Amino acid sequence: MNDKLSGAARTEALDKLQAAGWSMVEGRDAISKLFKFKDFTRAFGWMTQAAIAAEKMNHHPEWSNTYNRVEVTLTSHDAEGLTDRDVKLAGIMDGLA
Amino acid sequence: MNDKLSGAARTEALDKLQAAGWSMVEGRDAISKLFKFKDFTRAFGWMTQAAIAAEKMNHHPEWSNTYNRVEVTLTSHDAEGLTDRDVKLAGIMDGLA
Numbered sequence: 784m785n786d787k788l789s790g791a792a793r794t795e796a797l798d799k800l801q802a803a804g805w806s807m808v809e810g811r812d813a814i815s816k817l818f819k820f821k822d823f824t825r826a827f828g829w830m831t832q833a834a835i836a837a838e839k840m841n842h843h844p845e846w847s848n849t850y851n852r853v854e855v856t857l858t859s860h861d862a863e864g865l866t867d868r869d870v871k872l873a874g875i876m877d878g879l880a
Numbered sequence: 881m882n883d884k885l886s887g888a889a890r891t892e893a894l895d896k897l898q899a900a901g902w903s904m905v906e907g908r909d910a911i912s913k914l915f916k917f918k919d920f921t922r923a924f925g926w927m928t929q930a931a932i933a934a935e936k937m938n939h940h941p942e943w944s945n946t947y948n949r950v951e952v953t954l955t956s957h958d959a960e961g962l963t964d965r966d967v968k969l970a971g972i973m974d975g976l977a
Binding site for chain 2: 823824827830831834837838843844845846847848849850
């Protein structure tokens with residue numbers, strides 16, 4: 784699937800993501816964000832909600848968790864870069880946090 | 881809490897963990913294992929079971945997930961190394977997988 788973000792749509796999407804705390808991953812066409820919660824239960828509860836949303840989209844994050852912290856990286860492996868699916872999943876994750 | 885594994889008990893515990901697929905993390909007194917599942921739902925379902933067990937023990941993993949893979953690292957931050965709690969959580973995770 785080649786729906787990689789490009790041109791003005793990409794610039795606009797990245798501006799919004801960066802304003803929401805996402806940043807570009809060095810050396811990859813991917814975005815990442817560190818989410819912090821009060822404790823493990825709240826961190827994992829959020830991951831569970833995000834996991835269900837991701838599965839419904841059939842678009843999955845790379846993520847790691849240590850206690851109350853979740854580091855998320857989003858990219859579209861099939862497109863080898865950022866797509867609308869990453870923008871959508873980022874928005875859902877922000878909305879759930 | 882200083883209940884770091886040592887001596888014969890440590891040797892015996894590490895032998896059993898290594899036989900079960902765990903390995904020492906380079907440069908840390910920690911163990912890690914890569915768990916692979918059929919798909920994301922099964923990987924995250926296992927994480928959810930392990931998360932509940934970890935919260936009950938008040939002993940939490942460092943872990944990362946990408947689609948059907950979960951990389952787990954266990955250590956006891958308060959003891960600055962491996963303890964019985966890591967051995968117990970490793971056993972629970974293996975039992976759930």
